[in-house]
Amino acid sequence: MGAYFSEIFSGLWSLFIGMSITFREFFSPTVTVQYPYETLTMTARYRGHIDLIVGEEGKTNCVVCGMCEKACPSDCISLAGEKPEGGKKKELTKYTLDFTKCSLCGSCVESCNFNAIDFSKEYNLASTRKEDFYFDLLQRLKDRNP
Numbered sequence: 001m002g003a004y005f006s007e008i009f010s011g012l013w014s015l016f017i018g019m020s021i022t023f024r025e026f027f028s029p030t031v032t033v034q035y036p037y038e039t040l041t042m043t044a045r046y047r048g049h050i051d052l053i054v055g056e057e058g059k060t061n062c063v064v065c066g067m068c069e070k071a072c073p074s075d076c077i078s079l080a081g082e083k084p085e086g087g088k089k090k091e092l093t094k095y096t097l098d099f100t101k102c103s104l105c106g107s108c109v110e111s112c113n114f115n116a117i118d119f120s121k122e123y124n125l126a127s128t129r130k131e132d133f134y135f136d137l138l139q140r141l142k143d144r145n146p
């Protein structure tokens with residue numbers, strides 16, 4: 001008989017403990033978001049794939065020096081530029097990133113003395129196709145500043 005009441009008491013006690021945790025969490029601040037309907041703002045130090053920084057007049061600050069391309073240990077970056085007719089400086093005509101090989105090491109960003117590239121805050125990348133991770137960063141820049 002004692003064991004019978006002891007089991008009932010133990011069951012009620014565990015129910016009480018469980019419900020108290022449930023109520024406490026119910027009224028505590030929410031720390032999750034309803035992804036994908038809500039998204040988080042990434043921290044300043046978050047590293048997404050690299051992106052060209054938008055400079056003056058929506059153009060890139062890149063001077064086509066090639067330092068980032070050389071600094072990349074994984075051969076992810078491919079860029080090209082040409083001097084426009086009558087122009088003095090080269091202009092960027094191609095900047096592609098093979099993100100499948102990128103280790104987010106940051107060598108490219110560190111090697112750029114012209115504040116032309118930085119890590120993006122992109123964290124929504126998902127695909128089963130490798131090709132979806134080959135980025136045309138110049139086109140992305142144009143899309144952001146039509």
Ligand code: SF4
Pocket residue numbers: 061062063064065066067068069079111112113114115116117
């Ligand atoms: S290091 Fe900077 S300025 Fe030089 S090519 Fe790379 S992005 Fe352009």
Ligand code: SF4
Pocket residue numbers: 050071072073074075076077101102103104105106107108109
């Ligand atoms: S972060 Fe590192 S691996 Fe990725 S593109 Fe830059 S240099 Fe290459």
